[in-house]
Every structure is written in structure tokens, then in C-alpha cells.
Amino acid sequence: MVGTSGATIQFPDGSTHPIEWVYPDAPACEWVLEREHWPEPLTPMDLWIWHNGTAGGDRAWDELGLIAPEPFYRFQTAGPFLFFRATPPSPERMAVLAPPIMKVAQEYGSGYGLWKNFCERRIIQACEDIAMSTSPGDIRDVAETLFYGFHQTFTCLSLLFLPSMQLDAMLKEYGVEDAELTSYELTQGDENATQDVDAEIWSLAELARSIPSVASALGPGGHASLDELRRDPPAAPFVREFDALIERHARRSQGWMLTLETWGERPEAALALVRAQIAAEHTSPDELRERSAAARKRAMDRALAAIPAERHDEFRRILARLERYVNVREGRAYWQLVIVGTMRGYLLRVGDQLVKDGRIDRADDVYFLTPDDFLGDASDLRGKVASARAEWERWRTIDPPAVIGTPGGESAEAAKRREEFRGSPASRGRVTAPVRILHSPEEGTKLQHGDILVSVMTTPAWTPLFAIAGGIITETGGALSHPAITAREYGIPAVVALEGATKKLKDGQVVTIDGAAGTVTID
Numbered sequence: 396m397v398g399t400s401g402a403t404i405q406f407p408d409g410s411t412h413p414i415e416w417v418y419p420d421a422p423a424c425e426w427v428l429e430r431e432h433w434p435e436p437l438t439p440m441d442l443w444i445w446h447n448g449t450a451g452g453d454r455a456w457d458e459l460g461l462i463a464p465e466p467f468y469r470f471q472t473a474g475p476f477l478f479f480r481a482t483p484p485s486p487e488r489m490a491v492l493a494p495p496i497m498k499v500a501q502e503y504g505s506g507y508g509l510w511k512n513f514c515e516r517r518i519i520q521a522c523e524d525i526a527m528s529t530s531p532g533d534i535r536d537v538a539e540t541l542f543y544g545f546h547q548t549f550t551c552l553s554l555l556f557l558p559s560m561q562l563d564a565m566l567k568e569y570g571v572e573d574a575e576l577t578s579y580e581l582t583q584g585d586e587n588a589t590q591d592v593d594a595e596i597w598s599l600a601e602l603a604r605s606i607p608s609v610a611s612a613l614g615p616g617g618h619a620s621l622d623e624l625r626r627d628p629p630a631a632p633f634v635r636e637f638d639a640l641i642e643r644h645a646r647r648s649q650g651w652m653l654t655l656e657t658w659g660e661r662p663e664a665a666l667a668l669v670r671a672q673i674a675a676e677h678t679s680p681d682e683l684r685e686r687s688a689a690a691r692k693r694a695m696d697r698a699l700a701a702i703p704a705e706r707h708d709e710f711r712r713i714l715a716r717l718e719r720y721v722n723v724r725e726g727r728a729y730w731q732l733v734i735v736g737t738m739r740g741y742l743l744r745v746g747d748q749l750v751k752d753g754r755i756d757r758a759d760d761v762y763f764l765t766p767d768d769f770l771g772d773a774s775d776l777r778g779k780v781a782s783a784r785a786e787w788e789r790w791r792t793i794d795p796p797a798v799i800g801t802p803g804g805e806s807a808e809a810a811k812r813r814e815e816f817r818g819s820p821a822s823r824g825r826v827t828a829p830v831r832i833l834h835s836p837e838e839g840t841k842l843q844h845g846d847i848l849v850s851v852m853t854t855p856a857w858t859p860l861f862a863i864a865g866g867i868i869t870e871t872g873g874a875l876s877h878p879a880i881t882a883r884e885y886g887i888p889a890v891v892a893l894e895g896a897t898k899k900l901k902d903g904q905v906v907t908i909d910g911a912a913g914t915v916t917i918d
Contacts, residue, residue, distance in 0.1 A: 454543055496557065576820055870896045
């Protein structure tokens with residue numbers, strides 16, 4: 396990292412902390428707390444990986460001859476928290492970034508072409524390389540492999556920026572209603588990795604319903620564990636299919652934090668989603684696809700009615716460059732969670748070795764160490780782990796600053812969102828229903844059909860619950876965040892970036908949300 400001598404950041408609790416800026420002009424930019432993907436403070440191992448794996452990300456861009464846009468180039472840490480750059484590249488900088496992107500676009504045609512023919516296979520290989528790694532001494536190389544694979548999910552987005560801007564500009568030029576939401580609806584409707592897994596959960600729930608003992612064990616009032624199901628002979632078909640699901644997605648993490656368990660480690664997390672769908676009325680994958688296709692057709696009809704006929708061909712050419720947009724974005728999300736889960740597996744193997752050597756008590760103690768602690772000597776590390784874990788728990792009680800660096804100034808829309816009970820529009824529709832505040836997908840059995848799901852954020856691990864919910868509210872995210880994209884695919888209204896929603900709203904409170912306006916009204 397590039398150091399800035401004497402630089403400090405003040406936290407809301409009044410404490411100040413030294414900061415190392417990621418590049419020389421970073422202090423002049425606005426950096427926003429990254430709560431959507433990394434809501435918790437990073438552990439010492441997380442921080443070490445973020446600071447030492449960046450060469451792998453650089454290699455991903457170099458291979459394609461692309462220049463990483465600044466928001467993807469480096470993330471910033473302050474204390475144990477992660478921040479992303481909100482200051483966009485200047486027009487002069489965009490002029491430098493654009494020619495290499497256009498060259499790659501000529502070769503691959505679209506972001507989907509780049510994803511399927513270049514990026515996806517490389518992140519899959521990166522996962523396999525990490526999965527084969529066992530030696531603690533390989534940790535720097537493994538960190539770089541993690542970043543190399545992760546940045547495959549960034550490079551493919553570069554081909555989507557220009558056509559997305561062109562589409563948005565054309566819709567606004569001709570006054571298309573809700574132009575921004577319409578532009579997203581025009582690119583929805585593709586089958587994708589998240590919905591594929593959701594369909595597997597749905598099929599398991601339907602299978603469970605068909606077996607009386609399983610329906611009783613997993614349905615309302617049932618509390619049977621997976622081990623108990625294994626001892627029930629009639630449950631064998633369900634257990635067999637459930638085990639196959641876990642085997643297919645064993646490395647899939649429940650989020651982007653390395654501290655979160657994978658489905659392979661905690662199959663009960665996937666079983667909780669099956670329970671939720673058994674307990675509540677839910678929508679079939681076929682109906683969800685029909686909803687999404689209908690929304691896309693309505694958006695197409697609105698756009699074609701507003702855009703002059705002589706520009707229809709240009710409009711369709713722009714859309715062609717955005718083919719399978721959601722497939723790319725959700726494919727990226729799936730493999731991000733897999734590579735994070737695979738990295739977690741490697742670190743737990745390192746931790747297992749340290750346990751065998753008698754240096755720590757539990758494999759996951761490794762997250763509260765850095766390689767400098769365990770490479771090169773054989774000392775007992777229990778005291779260091781206890782101290783670091785206690786410090787991490789202390790950080791969890793501290794609210795970090797929302798912005799560091801040089802704030803760009805609050806927009807009028809952002810100020811309005813703060814003053815009113817308003818977030819950002821994410822998926823059109825209007826619904827009145829009780830809210831259900833959930834802190835993890837394993838709480839999904841609390842959700843009844845038509846309830847409005849309220850959470851800080853969601854990951855793909857949450858999305859089977861979208862087939863039960865009548866609407867979505869999250870504290871973080873934007874129109875291209877996971878909950879927004881998924882809500883549009885599921886045809887339910889969503890409001891994102893509603894600050895403090897899990898605290899401002901009360902469980903069971905009836906509210907009306909308007910996903911196109913971004914408003915929430917307490918009834």
C-alpha cells in the first residue's frame with residue numbers, strides 16, 4: 396500500500412486511527428463504507444489478504460489489455476473496515492479507459508461473450524487451484540489467486556458500462572417513463588446461476604411436501620435435524636437429493652466474508668431455506684420466469700412506443716451488446732461466493748495444521764492471525780488469537796464512518812432520502828403487508844407468504860425467500876445490487892438503500908412500499 400505519513404481517520408466514537416492510502420491521490424476521493432458485501436469488520440487474516448493479494452487482480456486486467464477503472468482497481472481499508480471509491484473517473488480518465496474496452500468488445504462482442512469465453516473459466520480454475528493448496532507457506536500465492544479469480548468478475552463488467560449508459564441516455568432522451576428502471580427491465584429475464592440454485596431448493600421443498608414424514612419434520616412446528624432425517628427410511632429420497640445439492644454447491648459461501656460458513660460446512664443453512672418454502676406458500680420457478688418475461692415485454696413496449704421508429708435498429712443494437720445481462724451479473728455473484736468459500740476452506744486447512752501442531756485451539760482461530768505470526772517459528776499462538784478475537788469483537792460494536800477521504804457533497808436526492816422514509820427505487824410495484832426483519836437466511840421460516848422481507852443486505856443465499864416475500868427492503872445496495880436484480884426477476888417490488896431500515900421498522904408492522912418511487916409508508 397502507498398503510505399501517507401501521519402494520516403489518521405476519526406471514527407464516530409471519537410477515536411482516531413492511522414490510515415495507509417491505497418494510492419497517492421486516494422485522500423482526494425470519496426470512499427464509502429462497503430456494507431453491502433462486507434458488513435462486518437475484517438479479521439486480521441482478511442486484512443492481510445486484502446493488502447497482499449492485489450497483484451493477482453492486476454494480472455486479471457493485464458491479461459486482457461484493460462486498465463482497471465479506479466472503483467475496481469483498489470479498495471481502501473480504515474481500521475478493519477472496507478471502503479469503495481465513490482468518486483467516478485474524470486472524463487479525461489474515461490478517454491484513457493475506453494479504447495482498450497472497445498478493443499476487447501470487438502473480440503468478444505458483449506459482456507456475456509467475455510464472461511462465458513474468458514472470465515468464467517478462469518475463476519473456475521482459480522477455485523480449483525486454491526482447493527488443491529494445502530501448505531501454509533503458499534498463502535501469498537493463494538491470496539493472489541483469490542484476487543485473480545475475483546477480478547474476473549470485474550473485468551467482464553467493463554464491456555457493459557458503455558451500452559448501459561447509451562441505453563439509459565436514449566430512454567431518457569425520449570421521455571420513457573421510469574427510464575432507469577425500464578433500462579434494467581429491458582435486460583432481465585435470463586436464466587441465471589442464482590435462480591438455478593433457487594429452483595433446486597424449490598424442487599427439494601416440493602419433494603419434502605410429497606413425503607409425509609419429511610413434510611411433518613420440516614414443516615410448521617417440525618424441528619427435525621438432518622441427522623434425524625437420515626435415520627428415517629421414508630426420508631431417504633429427500634436426503635439423497637439434498638446431499639446431492641450440498642455436494643454440487645459445497646464451497647458456496649453464504650456471503651462475501653471469510654468468516655461465513657459454506658453450505659458444505661453448514662448444510663443446515665440450505666435446509667433452513669427448504670423449511671421456509673415448506674412452511675409458506677411460494678411461487679414456482681416457471682411462474683417466476685413468466686413474470687420476468689412479462690416485465691421485460693412491458694418495458695420493451697414502453698421503449699419502442701417512445702423511441703422514433705428510425706432509431707429502433709440502433710436501440711436493438713445497444714440491447715444486443717447487453718445480452719444475458721442478468722446471467723452475467725448473477726453468474727459473477729455465484730462464483731464470487733464459491734471462490735470466497737474455497738479460500739475459506741484453504742485457510743481452515745492451514746488452521747487444522749496449526750491445531751495439530753498444538754499452537755491454536757480451533758481451525759477458525761487462523762482468521763485472527765497473519766502469516767507473519769505462524770510462518771518461521773513454532774510458538775504458541777493462543778494468547779495472540781484471544782487478544783485479536785477480543786479486539787475484533789470490540790470493533791463489531793463500533794459504527795465506522797460512512798465516508799472517508801474527501802466527500803463529494805450530498806446530492807439533493809440523498810438528502811431527501813434521509814429526511815423522508817425513502818430509499819432508492821429498485822423494482823417497480825406497490826404492496827401493503829407486514830414487514831419481517833431477518834438477519835440471516837436461516838431465519839426464513841419467520842417469513843409468511845406476502846410478507847415484506849427487511850434486512851441489512853441480501854446475498855444469493857437469501858433468494859429462495861424471494862419466492863415467498865411480497866416485497867423487499869434493504870439498508871444497502873443500489874439498482875444493480877443483488878436484491879434489486881433478484882426482486883426484478885421475481886416480479887416483486889423492492890426499495891434498497893433505506894438507511895437504518897432494520898431499526899426504523901418494527902417486526903410485524905404493516906407498511907406500503909412503492910418500488911418505483913423508492914418510498915416506504917407506515918400504514
